[in-house]
Amino acid sequence: xxxxxxxxxxxxxxxxxxxxxxxxxxxxxxxxxxxxxxxxxxxxxxxxxxxxxxxxxxxxxxxxxxxxxxxxxxxxxxxxxxxxxxxxxxxxxxxxxxxxxxxxxxxxxxxxxxxxxxxxxxxxxxxxxxxxxxxxxxxxxxxxxxxxxxxxxxxxxxxxxxxxxxxxxxxxxxxxxxxxxxxxxxxxxxxxxxxxxxxxxxxxxxxxxxxxxxxxxxxxxxxxxxxxxxxxxxxxxxxxxxxx
Amino acid sequence: xxxxxxxxxxxxxxxxxxxxxxxxxxxxxxxxxxxxxxxxxxxxxxxxxxxxxxxxxxxxxxxxxxxxxxxxxxxxxxxxxxxxxxxxxxxxxxxxxxxxxxxxxxxxxxxxxxxxxxxxxxxxxxxxxxxxxxxxxxxxxxxxxxxxxxxxxxxxxxxxxxxxxxxxxxxxxxxxxxxxxxxxxxxxxxxxxxxxxxxxxxxxxxxxxxxxxxxxxxxxxxxxxxxxxxxxxxxxxxxxxxxxxxxxxxxxxxxxxxxxxxxxxxxxxxxxxxxxxxxxxxxxxxxxxxxxxxxxxxxxxxxxxxxxxxxxxx
Numbered sequence: 001x002x003x004x005x006x007x008x009x010x011x012x013x014x015x016x017x018x019x020x021x022x023x024x025x026x027x028x029x030x031x032x033x034x035x036x037x038x039x040x041x042x043x044x045x046x047x048x049x050x051x052x053x054x055x056x057x058x059x060x061x062x063x064x065x066x067x068x069x070x071x072x073x074x075x076x077x078x079x080x081x082x083x084x085x086x087x088x089x090x091x092x093x094x095x096x097x098x099x100x101x102x103x104x105x106x107x108x109x110x111x112x113x114x115x116x117x118x119x120x121x122x123x124x125x126x127x128x129x130x131x132x133x134x135x136x137x138x139x140x141x142x143x144x145x146x147x148x149x150x151x152x153x154x155x156x157x158x159x160x161x162x163x164x165x166x167x168x169x170x171x172x173x174x175x176x177x178x179x180x181x182x183x184x185x186x187x188x189x190x191x192x193x194x195x196x197x198x199x200x201x202x203x204x205x206x207x208x209x210x211x212x213x214x215x216x217x218x219x220x221x222x223x224x225x226x227x228x229x230x231x232x233x234x235x236x237x238x239x240x241x242x243x244x
Numbered sequence: 245x246x247x248x249x250x251x252x253x254x255x256x257x258x259x260x261x262x263x264x265x266x267x268x269x270x271x272x273x274x275x276x277x278x279x280x281x282x283x284x285x286x287x288x289x290x291x292x293x294x295x296x297x298x299x300x301x302x303x304x305x306x307x308x309x310x311x312x313x314x315x316x317x318x319x320x321x322x323x324x325x326x327x328x329x330x331x332x333x334x335x336x337x338x339x340x341x342x343x344x345x346x347x348x349x350x351x352x353x354x355x356x357x358x359x360x361x362x363x364x365x366x367x368x369x370x371x372x373x374x375x376x377x378x379x380x381x382x383x384x385x386x387x388x389x390x391x392x393x394x395x396x397x398x399x400x401x402x403x404x405x406x407x408x409x410x411x412x413x414x415x416x417x418x419x420x421x422x423x424x425x426x427x428x429x430x431x432x433x434x435x436x437x438x439x440x441x442x443x444x445x446x447x448x449x450x451x452x453x454x455x456x457x458x459x460x461x462x463x464x465x466x467x468x469x470x471x472x473x474x475x476x477x478x479x480x481x482x483x484x485x486x487x488x489x490x491x492x493x494x495x496x497x498x499x500x501x502x503x504x505x506x507x508x509x510x511x512x513x514x515x516x517x518x519x520x521x522x523x524x525x526x527x528x529x530x531x532x533x534x535x536x537x538x539x540x541x542x543x544x545x546x547x548x549x550x551x552x553x554x555x556x557x558x
Contacts, residue, residue, distance in 0.1 A: 011352070016347055089339075
């Protein structure tokens with residue numbers, strides 16, 4: 001309905017310094033710190049993938065998770081300042097509101113992806129065009145449960161604790177998902193990791209290895225998280241707006 | 245001026261609150277914020293909800309806007325439930341609490357809100373009406389308190405709403421901002437809009453409303469033209485020094501309702517302090533140290549609610 005609303009929300013995000021620091025700055029710096037010294041490693045930790053590619057996607061996962069979840073922080077902030085009540089007395093529908101927040105988060109995620117791909121290229125990452133496209137597609141799909149989770153957190157977590165809550169969630173999911181090192185084998189750790197949506201974001205780096213990067217398990221896990229998080233977001237929103 | 249209502253608007257009716265009630269749960273037990281109020285507002289009227297804190301004004305406004313669901317009773321805004329009126333874009337409001345979102349200029353913020361409505365005002369016109377055209381390029385996080393309130397007012401009116409609702413719009417404003425605010429408000433009301441505003445300042449209700457609805461402890465205790473309400477709650481207190489004052493003589497002065505003598509000091513509670521003061525000066529030239537102050541509105545409300553237990557029974 002209102003492209004002006006989306007345009008101005010995007011403008012707000014790009015004017016915010018924190019966006020550049022956390023969604024773009026952190027991943028780039030960490031990438032050069034971790035992947036730079038291992039530039040020549042063609043098979044990182046038995047994953048079959050070179051270090052520059054692996055960490056490029058690992059940090060895309062980290063940055064894009066942060067970017068999409070930050071939509072939740074914006075929702076929480078607007079609830080605490082009363083801005084969402086101001087919006088509730090306009091014809092803006094809830095669906096439109098959430099769509100705008102999610103698209104804003106995705107725009108930030110795309111900026112992270114582009115910046116990290118460029119950083120990857122500077123460390124010699126070179127993939128066939130189709131692999132780039134497939135990888136990007138998987139990441140965008142893999143972010144869907146995070147978008148729903150962001151809406152849920154935005155309604156469940158008060159603004160003064162949303163920073164630590166988001167930061168902590170991102171850190172744990174990135175760690176268990178394999179952002180910092182490849183998760184291999186069949187141990188408990190690997191089993192748990194495979195049940196997390198962040199694992200499958202990182203797993204998008206496997207597109208070049210032949211066969212599907214995700215397989216049935218990947219699609220199922222991502223779908224299950226999407227359903228679960230969407231239900232939670234819906235309930236959190238209902239509870240919030242029914243409150244006195 | 246606003247009594248001439250366009251026929252088209254009369255056809256869809258005004259605003260009707262019927263048997264509206266809301267109780268909140270608190271740790272101290274249930275709080276009956278609104279106790280079954282009935283109120284009809286004609287299109288084009290400017291109505292002040294006047295009452296002290298805790299009178300139920302904000303809760304009534306939230307139910308009028310559909311932000312709070314009533315426990316009982318109904319709300320109709322131009323023939324629609326509140327949510328319907330909001331979706332149709334006929335309502336604009338300035339809520340009591342709420343800051344602005346940051347990282348936008350005043351013009352961008354008002355543009356954002358305008359884009360959500362079917363037939364908004366031109367953004368520049370809204371800024372002009374709100375008296376903030378000169379602030380258009382400033383970031384919202386750099387506004388003063390009064391400027392923020394006027395920007396919130398621009399946000400409320402840019403919809404070009406048929407019904408404008410303001411919940412204590414001038415609270416926390418200094419005198420100058422308050423005057424600028426009401427000037428802006430007058431400019432908007434001149435467009436034949438229906439306005440409901442809550443206030444606890446009798447002067448504001450008196451100066452800017454066609455009609456004052458007096459609320460206390462969740463009920464309507466009086467409803468009438470400002471002059472009438474002012475006479476009910478607008479008593480003033482004259483303090484002075486008058487050696488050898490005669491209580492009976494003072495009580496007989498025009499406009500005096502109560503006399504209190506404390507040594508040489510006299511205190512007169514007046515329904516008409518002007519008449520009382522003139523008569524006092526004529527009758528007792530020795531009077532000195534004269535002070536006239538408004539009697540506490542809160543006291544007047546408490547008195548009114550205690551005197552009218554019938555209103556509580558609703």
